[in-house]
Amino acid sequence: MQRDMHKDIHIQRYLPEENAEPFWQTFQVPYDDTTSILDVLNYIKEELDPTLSFRWSCRMAICGSCGYMVNGIPKLGCKDFVRNYPSALRIGPLAHFTVERDLMVAMDEFLDHLEAVKPYLINEPQDKQAPHRQTPAQLAKYKQFSNCINCGLCYAACPQFGLNPEFVGPGAIALAHRYNLDSRDQGQGQRMPILNSHDGVWSCTFVGFCSDVCPKGVDPAAAVNQGKVESAKSMLIQMFRGGA
Amino acid sequence: MSYKPTLSGSWWLQHRFFRAYMLREATVLPLVFLICSLLAGVYSLASLEQFSAWQEFMAKPWVIGIHALALLASLYHALTFFQLFPRVMPIRLGNKQVPAILMVAGQWAGTVAVMVMFLWLFGGGA
Amino acid sequence: MSQRWRGLHLEPVWWGLFSAGGVCFAVFIPAIALVFGVLAPLGLIEINYLQLQAWYASWWGLIATGVMICLPGFHAAHRIRHGLHDLKVGGGFWSILICYGLAAIVSVFALWIWFQA
Numbered sequence: 001m002q003r004d005m006h007k008d009i010h011i012q013r014y015l016p017e018e019n020a021e022p023f024w025q026t027f028q029v030p031y032d033d034t035t036s037i038l039d040v041l042n043y044i045k046e047e048l049d050p051t052l053s054f055r056w057s058c059r060m061a062i063c064g065s066c067g068y069m070v071n072g073i074p075k076l077g078c079k080d081f082v083r084n085y086p087s088a089l090r091i092g093p094l095a096h097f098t099v100e101r102d103l104m105v106a107m108d109e110f111l112d113h114l115e116a117v118k119p120y121l122i123n124e125p126q127d128k129q130a131p132h133r134q135t136p137a138q139l140a141k142y143k144q145f146s147n148c149i150n151c152g153l154c155y156a157a158c159p160q161f162g163l164n165p166e167f168v169g170p171g172a173i174a175l176a177h178r179y180n181l182d183s184r185d186q187g188q189g190q191r192m193p194i195l196n197s198h199d200g201v202w203s204c205t206f207v208g209f210c211s212d213v214c215p216k217g218v219d220p221a222a223a224v225n226q227g228k229v230e231s232a233k234s235m236l237i238q239m240f241r242g243g244a
Numbered sequence: 245m246s247y248k249p250t251l252s253g254s255w256w257l258q259h260r261f262f263r264a265y266m267l268r269e270a271t272v273l274p275l276v277f278l279i280c281s282l283l284a285g286v287y288s289l290a291s292l293e294q295f296s297a298w299q300e301f302m303a304k305p306w307v308i309g310i311h312a313l314a315l316l317a318s319l320y321h322a323l324t325f326f327q328l329f330p331r332v333m334p335i336r337l338g339n340k341q342v343p344a345i346l347m348v349a350g351q352w353a354g355t356v357a358v359m360v361m362f363l364w365l366f367g368g369g370a
Numbered sequence: 371m372s373q374r375w376r377g378l379h380l381e382p383v384w385w386g387l388f389s390a391g392g393v394c395f396a397v398f399i400p401a402i403a404l405v406f407g408v409l410a411p412l413g414l415i416e417i418n419y420l421q422l423q424a425w426y427a428s429w430w431g432l433i434a435t436g437v438m439i440c441l442p443g444f445h446a447a448h449r450i451r452h453g454l455h456d457l458k459v460g461g462g463f464w465s466i467l468i469c470y471g472l473a474a475i476v477s478v479f480a481l482w483i484w485f486q487a
Contacts, residue, residue, distance in 0.1 A: 286487075351397070
């Protein structure tokens with residue numbers, strides 16, 4: 001394919017074995033109006049600088065691997081395009097996470113919070129052989145929140161997570177909410193202690209930027225704030241009932 | 245080895261969305277002034293002299309200015325609050341979700357109704 | 371610590387007051403700011419002292435006190451306390467004590483004024 005337009009792309013590099021500080025490096029890259037940010041990174045790695053490190057996989061916005069900061073906004077590399085940036089284009093690692101190398105960040109900081117909310121069906125089915133039954137209405141209650149691809153863009157967008165890394169965060173809370181709303185699940189009681197804590201739903205101030213940047217329309221801000229209603233109810237019930 | 249930049253206290257200046265968030269939070273500042281004025285007002289209701297003095301205070305140009313700001317702030321707060329509320333408490337009727345725009349319109353109807361009611365209650369022309 | 375109190379804290383209380391105050395700030399404050407803050411001082415509306423005093427002395431006055439002074443006060447306190455945290459200049463124990471403490475004092479004072487009327 002003929003690509004006769006060229007653009008200077010600025011990438012934030014971090015090569016810990018060479019330099020303790022991150023630095024910006026500029027590459028000139030050919031592009032057309034179909035070129036994605038991920039295409040740019042792969043071009044650079046293949047043709048210009050094989051030392052550039054970044055994560056990617058499906059290139060179709062379902063694996064959640066290619067999250068970066070593009071001009072200061074968290075984006076999926078495969079879902080954002082050079083044509084959207086007529087002026088400068090600066091690519092950096094996802095914000096609010098520890099940077100390991102170039103555009104690769106330590107996702108454990110998100111995955112630990114995710115694991116802590118038990119994001120899986122918890123139940124004791126009467127008949128372990130029989131499939132669960134669920135109506136379309138029951139599915140509709142949680143379906144939006146099940147679209148999360150664990151990309152972490154919402155964590156890069158969330159200033160409360162930026163200020164406090166102990167905050168469980170939008171993605172994990174959205175997934176906890178997804179399971180709490182699932183008619184097949186009986187595990188809400190096991191999730192509430194972490195959601196009820198100061199680092200749970202109560203750290204959120206509904207900035208709402210997480211929902212803005214979510215590439216799958218999950219609306220984690222809605223989940224977290226619905227979680228505040230659930231948490232308030234749960235804590236009130238606990239106080240009157242005398243126990244969890 | 246790794247690094248992690250710390251967020252500075254001016255993180256919110258970096259993007260339009262965050263500045264709008266801070267503006268939304270700041271709407272309570274003129275509200276605090278208004279609350280103090282109202283507190284003084286109800287205190288002054290004890291006598292006509294005190295009430296007239298309160299009215300004189302409320303008529304000072306800089307006071308009107310801050311209260312006008314409080315009016316604008318309350319409307320910006322209402323704009324953001326009414327959009328957020330359906331996301332915190334979505335309403336389902338049977339199978340269907342009540343459309344957010346209906347909930348937003350309903351809340352604005354409340355604000356307008358209260359304004360009309362106040363103007364009718366107190367609105368004897370000068 | 372018994373099971374009843376394990377992990378409990380007051381944050382939902384402040385958030386509940388903030389939410390109720392937010393409704394009042396959005397639905398009632400525009401009217402009162404418009405009428406008493408702008409139109410009446412500009413002379414476009416004439417406030418009748420006796421009518422207002424009688425109205426305030428009734429149960430409506432108590433409701434108005436709650437809806438226009440007390441609840442918006444807690445709404446403002448909550449936003450200011452979290453705002454101090456966002457600006458990295460506070461938000462901890464002293465911010466909580468001062469913000470909600472002042473809101474409580476204002477509320478009690480406003481209610482006391484109404485009881486005197």
